Amino acid sequence: xxxxxxxxxxxxxxxxxxxxxxEVAERNETSADVVLVxxxxxxxxxxxxxxxxxxxxxxxxxxxGSLDVSMHRDDLQGRLTPNVYPTVIPFDVTARTVVLVDxxxxxxxxxxxxxxxxxxxxxxxxxxxxxxxxxxxRELPIKADFVGKNVPTALTEKIRVQLAExxxxxxxxxxxxxxxxxxxxxxxxxxxx
Numbered sequence: 001x002x003x004x005x006x007x008x009x010x011x012x013x014x015x016x017x018x019x020x021x022x023e024v025a026e027r028n029e030t031s032a033d034v035v036l037v038x039x040x041x042x043x044x045x046x047x048x049x050x051x052x053x054x055x056x057x058x059x060x061x062x063x064x065g066s067l068d069v070s071m072h073r074d075d076l077q078g079r080l081t082p083n084v085y086p087t088v089i090p091f092d093v094t095a096r097t098v099v100l101v102d103x104x105x106x107x108x109x110x111x112x113x114x115x116x117x118x119x120x121x122x123x124x125x126x127x128x129x130x131x132x133x134x135x136x137x138r139e140l141p142i143k144a145d146f147v148g149k150n151v152p153t154a155l156t157e158k159i160r161v162q163l164a165e166x167x168x169x170x171x172x173x174x175x176x177x178x179x180x181x182x183x184x185x186x187x188x189x190x191x192x193x
Contacts, residue, residue, distance in 0.1 A: 004160065004175035007151055013170045016148030017046065020130050021053035023146045024099055031058040034097045039114050040068040040085035042103030045165045046132055050101060065089035069113035094122035103161040105131040108142035133172060135159050
């Protein structure tokens with residue numbers, strides 16, 4: 001079995017996030033209406049970085065929240081017991097532009113679940129999607145508005161995103177999917193996107 005291949009190193013990952021921040025700023029002229037909501041877990045860390053960059057561009061802080069979609073997924077029956085993380089949205093999303101942030105876009109099911117979960121908090125004016133990696137293989141008609149890097153993958157491969165905030169070194173790898181039970185449970189988040 002072949003080993004992991006580096007797709008983005010730390011500088012390339014930072015450039016991708018910076019580019020996304022500038023694209024978000026360019027597309028949203030009314031910056032006071034924009035809020036960021038990171039999808040647990042990797043999306044939360046990326047949303048934090050985007051909030052810092054956008055604050056520098058716009059000159060004011062950007063509200064940030066976190067959203068767990070585990071119980072809103074449509075494939076709960078076929079998955080291992082979900083890990084549930086906190087949802088914290090300390091602002092009203094009604095009539096705001098909500099930028100959902102995630103690390104990897106795959107099937108689109110996580111994004112659909114995030115939109116369903118977001119409805120529990122109000123009715124946004126608009127929802128936009130920012131992802132670090134779009135790996136293809138969509139099962140639903142969902143497309144990201146802002147993409148750090150498109151990485152065509154095979155279904156036998158997975159994307160592994162490591163961020164410094166989670167104790168790793170900023171990097172993104174593509175690697176073969178391992179079918180061992182430990183690997184499946186440890187990588188299921190990226191596989192289900």
